[in-house]
């Protein structure tokens with residue numbers, strides 16, 4: 001069925017996957033060879049902004065649409081590569097004129113406005129460091145990140161500034177300039193009107209020599225397992241971005257691409273800004289928040305061909321009584337990729353049934369800077385598996401020993417920690433102000449991810465859980481993902497979050513929090529039915545012994561289930577850092 005589907009799609013679109021023979025490409029791939037896809041700076045070195053925008057504007061893609069922006073209230077703006085080049089040049093000139101220079105941290109706090117994307121490129125042109133914040137953060141997480149990140153400038157809107165940042169100004173002595181996107185004029189030497197400054201700025205900007213190892217982006221992690229960490233990236237990361245754009249997102253020149261992630265999270269920068277433009281692909285940005293009807297309409301109206309989204313969004317679509325292919329024309333759509341959380345097998349199957357496209361899972365982290373493991377277009381998907389390591393990426397399953405060494409587990413299906421051989425180009429270069437924590441991630445020639453997984457005999461990786469979330473019950477180790485995925489196979493279950501609840505007898509009891517699909521009532525009868533269903537499918541050692549219905553599971557603003565919060569609440573313990581908790 002899979003095979004037919006690939007052949008059918010290839011014929012429909014006259015497009016053949018960039019990676020047809022995984023084994024052959026994996027064997028022969030060399031990172032050095034990626035360099036030929038870049039131009040290099042005329043002044044010397046490698047700069048993300050030049051490779052993503054300027055070289056296209058200087059070449060045959062000058063008049064091609066780079067950005068299609070869809071505003072929250074229905075507005076629409078298109079920018080060509082030339083327009084992006086000019087606008088980002090103006091922004092870089094604004095920064096330079098304010099004395100904001102190489103290495104200075106420029107934070108952004110904005111909804112997905114065109115100015116955010118223009119600024120991101122302008123900041124990189126200026127060789128400053130792009131530090132994106134999620135616009136829905138409250139004042140505390142904003143303050144914490146601005147202080148930790150040594151913010152020198154902040155780009156934001158009047159409204160967000162007044163509500164969230166103005167009251168903090170006296171706690172931010174290092175903050176030199178605030179650029180307000182929509183202020184008609186300057187308020188003071190510190191609080192400036194971006195609009196006014198852009199009007200007088202020159203639209204040419206020569207990027208100064210940039211070392212591939214120069215810092216480019218500072219990203220904070222999602223805070224799923226604790227206090228968010230500041231992750232340092234460099235310009236050279238585009239080697240990974242280009243490679244994954246080629247092989248995972250399978251970019252072809254006529255693609256229209258939509259990444260639903262906000263640039264406040266790493267997916268929204270690496271794949272919502274940089275990667276499509278490295279490939280000269282048209283990038284759709286939708287300012288609005290999730291809304292099923294609106295999303296299906298965007299897929300239809302913009303003729304999206306490659307769509308990068310997240311399990312939380314897919315699960316929300318699955319909850320609803322919409323028959324997408326009957327109600328919308330999605331004939332342009334040819335590839336769906338998903339990241340951020342484990343993708344339940346049920347979701348892959350739903351994709352095939354409802355969209356006639358499987359959903360391809362891929363795995364990576366803020367720390368890895370780009371996709372590391374993926375289900376590729378030309379490979380058979382094994383629902384529930386994350387796929388295989390990308391060309392240039394060596395992944396393994398590792399066991400930590402008592403003497404602080406590690407051993408690779410080569411035996412198939414045996415669980416351990418997912419690890420990568422260091423040295424891929426987008427590998428993080430540090431945790432901000434935390435060299436010791438960074439050093440601890442590397443043991444015995446591996447980068448240890450903190451996620452648990454196993455590998456099957458064909459080299460497909462299967463996610464088990466985060467090491468912090470693993471449940472120890474009666475001498476067994478239980479990964480929450482397996483239990484959650486099984487519960488989701490029951491027709492009533494929309495979403496599940498599974499934790500280990502301390503128990504004197506057996507260590508931990510497997511407890512599931514379950515939210516139901518529309519039309520199902522949280523009755524005692526259903527609760528018992530689900531317990532029975534779990535037992536039948538998982539066996540009594542692994543099945544949840546307790547089930548609690550809840551309307552919504554606590555999630556990060558990027559849509560990840562926060563199991564540590566379910567657990568803290570269950571046990572009446574302090575909630576810890578909740579700066580990234582969804583409202």
Ligand code: ATP
Pocket residue numbers: 221222223224225226227228229265266338339340341342343361362363364365366367386449450451463466560
């Ligand atoms: P923090 O490190 O602050 O706790 P976080 O790990 O959620 O937050 P991110 O870097 O945004 O921050 O997320 C990376 C993590 O997301 C991975 O380590 C993994 O646990 C999870 N993840 C990402 N993609 C997948 C996937 N395809 N399958 C399973 N888990 C995934």
Ligand code: MG
Pocket residue numbers: 221225365
């Ligand atoms: Mg993490």
